[in-house]
Amino acid sequence: xxxxxxxxxxxxxxxxxxxxxxxxxxxxxxxxxxxxxxxxxxxxxxxxxxxxxxxxxxxxxxxxxxxxxxxxxxxxxxxxxxxxxxxxxxxxxxxxxxxxxxxxxxxxxxxxxxxxxxxxxxxxxxxxxxxxxxxxxxx
Numbered sequence: 001x002x003x004x005x006x007x008x009x010x011x012x013x014x015x016x017x018x019x020x021x022x023x024x025x026x027x028x029x030x031x032x033x034x035x036x037x038x039x040x041x042x043x044x045x046x047x048x049x050x051x052x053x054x055x056x057x058x059x060x061x062x063x064x065x066x067x068x069x070x071x072x073x074x075x076x077x078x079x080x081x082x083x084x085x086x087x088x089x090x091x092x093x094x095x096x097x098x099x100x101x102x103x104x105x106x107x108x109x110x111x112x113x114x115x116x117x118x119x120x121x122x123x124x125x126x127x128x129x130x131x132x133x134x135x136x137x138x139x
Contacts, residue, residue, distance in 0.1 A: 002035065002036075002038070003032055003035035003036040003059060003062070003063065004036065005032070005033075005036040010033065010036065013029050013032060013033055014033070016029055016068070017029045017030065017033075022069075022070075024070045025068050025069055025070070027048050027050060027058070028058045028061075028062070028067075028068045028069075028070075029068060030044075030047075030048060031044050031048065031055050031058040031059060031062075032058070032059065032062045032068075034047065035059050041055045041056055041059070077122065078112045078113075078114065078118075079106075079110060079112060079122075083110050083112070084126070086109075087106065087109075087110075088126060088128070090105070090109075091123075091128055099116050099119050099120055099123070100116065102119055102123070103115075103116065103119050106119070
């Protein structure tokens, strides 16, 4: 796919590439820039060490909507807004040391089942985390 960019667009993409910290976004920018310089998707995939279908998707995403960030939207929460607020309030009052303890509480309180990774993602999304016990030494 031949990508046609104006000099201003190229300069903007170069600037974004220099300041971007997410390697995935940088790969998308490089794919677009290289395609605009006449590189084939095969050559781009070899240079970036990513699959050729990934290059094609990156170029298509940029051509259709100038998408550079890998935002996929995620999934819907299993808890309602009310349940979410109740759980956040509960977690600010009670300390859990293991994610499985929170999962057990959520299952008992709301009848909703989470996996450990699912609950960790939920906690992270809401700015929460399980607490690790601290060891204090007396001198």
